[in-house]
Amino acid sequence: MNADAIRERTGSLALPPASELRGSLDRLIGTACHGLSSSAPAYSARGVLVRWQRIMLVLLAVLLAGGLLLAPAGAGVVAIGLVTLAYAVAFCYRLVLFRLGARGGRMTTVSDEEARSVPDDQLPAYTVLVPVLHEPLLGELVEHLERLDYPRRLLDIRLLLEDDDAETTAAVRALAPQRHLSVVRVPVREPRTKPKACNYGFLPAEGGMCTIYDAEDAPDPLQLRRAVVAMRRLGPQYACVQARLGFYNATQNLLTRWFALDYGSWFGNMLPGLAALGAPVPLGGTSNHFRSEVLRAVGAWDPWNVTEDADLGLRLHRAGYKVGVLGSVTLEEANSDAINWVRQRSRWYKGYIQTFLVHVRRPRLLTAQLGPRGVAGLVVFIAGTPLLAAFNGFFWLLTAMWFTSRDPAISALFPPAVYYLGMACLVLGNLAVLYMGVFTARQMERPDLLGAALLMPLYWALMWLASLKAVIQLVTAPFYWEKTAHGLHQQGEPMVLPAGRGS
Structure with missing residues (x-):
């Protein structure tokens, strides 16, 4: 679907090209915060109720x-x-x-051999956004990202730091410099949310594909290659493939076991079921792989929505695109503390209500x-x-x-x-x-x-x-982003990170 067709279905959502934004930081941060709410206010959660x-x-x-x-x-x-x-x-x-999801057939699987068989010169440049806030232990994160099997000359990893985050800034200084890894300082501007940071990092990027990883993620090393193959196999009507999420500390306590089952059902059955039913697929906050041109055409992320991922999945569906489920696993930390779990889940629930209210404005x-x-x-x-x-x-x-x-x-x-x-x-x-x-x-x-x-x-x-x-x-506090604390898994508990984690 071209930009004119998207505009006809959704209104004027498209954001300026990367070349227009790289030269002006003021315009870049303004677009990151207000691009969607200015061009298409009906699709933004900046106003809770009409x-x-x-x-x-x-x-x-x-x-x-x-x-x-x-x-x-x-x-x-x-x-x-x-x-x-x-x-x-x-x-x-x-x-x-x-x-429907348990029947199978809706998961796109790409074998290790098929993923590695694509010549490097046929792979697109890949933008990897990693929003981090108050994350002092960046070494483990960078170690996981360095396991990604993708040509370094085509890899653009962007660590997105809030400009006043002294804790993470100090941790960045300890990192070894890498040409494919850059630090992007996000100006202090409301709203203080993850999607605003993602917009700021994505809008000036040139990668043909784009994905997000959270600070505690340990993705399948072949995930980027699998996503490229999957998108080519599925065709241009697919804007995104969502990889599955799992946990490396699932057995820490009863809560992490529940959380592991919750995610197992969600990514293994519910999302494939939605795809099979032809309903919109609410994306997860990490490991979703986009065609960058489509992401820019639909307005990228809404910085005023605290479940920007679910909202974006709906906006893609309304623009006529589909979302696939990728047979590749990203491991992350399951919430082992009940209070921290409630903080995280309440943000998701609040964002779901925000998303519903936004999308029913024009029934x-x-x-x-x-x-x-x-x-x-x-x-x-x-x-x-x-x-x-x-x-x-x-x-x-x-x-x-x-x-x-x-x-x-x-x-x-x-x-x-x-x-x-x-x-x-x-x-x-x-x-x-x-x-x-x-x-x-x-x-x-x-x-x-x-x-x-x-x-x-x-x-x-x-x-x-x-x-x-x-x-x-x-x-x-409709726009308040409750930060999820990381690093709560038991010290000394081994993180099992196999070389490949397909479906």
Whole structure:
């Protein structure tokens, strides 16, 4: 799809070419912060709600409050019935995705031999963006990046540092200079987010392909070559391939085991399921490999969205492009601390709600671009994941109150239709979670995760806390980027980094 076709579908999103931005740092940082919000404000999360959305939320709040005041029993039944129905729809949708993904066939695999067989002169220049903030241990990161099997003359690794980050700046001084590795100092300017740094590093770059790695990542050494082969095989309608993410400290504690199963299901089944269904694929924050010209044409990353990756996946889909899933693994550190995990997950949930609100601003255009399946994925998967998680605590409280008090007022909230639907969600939903966890452990060939899989329903308590925090922060601090602390894995625990990590 050419730039004119993208403009017709999405509006004027294209950013200036690299040659125009390299000569002016002021214009570069201005474009990195405001390029998308200035050229296509309807696609930017800089404004959380547009006018009709604010009016709709106020009307819904007034309607709910009025119903609870005038007819509390009836309003309660209707509200609980609608939420229960939403649970049932989300449960069925995720099962369909899981089943489609588990069938296989949607993962693009590239063998080691095929990846190495491409002559160096047929490989594109590759821009590798590595945003780092308060990361004193850069030596391990650079060691992992140096394992990448790609011609050094075509490799452009950019460490993106905030200009006032003295801690990381001191660590950079200890690094051995490399021609293919440069340090980019990102000016201090709001918003202080990862996507702003990525824009600042990407916009003046000339690489034909571009990817992102996080500070703790250990990518498959052949991943760049695999991505090039995969993109050529898939064809120009594909803008990006998303590599799978795994963990090198999955067995550290129960939380890291849950996290490993969570990611195993997400990248091994859910994302391939979305691709099979023809729904938008929300990208992960790392190891996504783009055609640079397409990334620039759709406005790159939204610096005001705290899940810029998921938003970008939707924007690519709306522009008529597809996203593939690459059979290559990047290992990273699983969150082993519950507080740190909630901080990270709440940012993801907040960004999912941001992304939903942004993309439904023009419902007719959205429906025309995504189609019914895409809209269903946006509503059920993107909005439903954090919002339904937030409702979990309310239903747990009602259940506890019923068992301890047998209050008939609670019973009245659950007429037969609502009661049996809710019971099906409770019983079948938890059984499905157990099944998917056990299936994922088997699929990953990790019998050591089976015990954690059987305890997966307990993982929902942390998700509930994260979702509550996300909803609160969406109102109080919508653009605040909560930094995830790294280096929490146990000292002395070996990092198993095999030479090749394909599918």
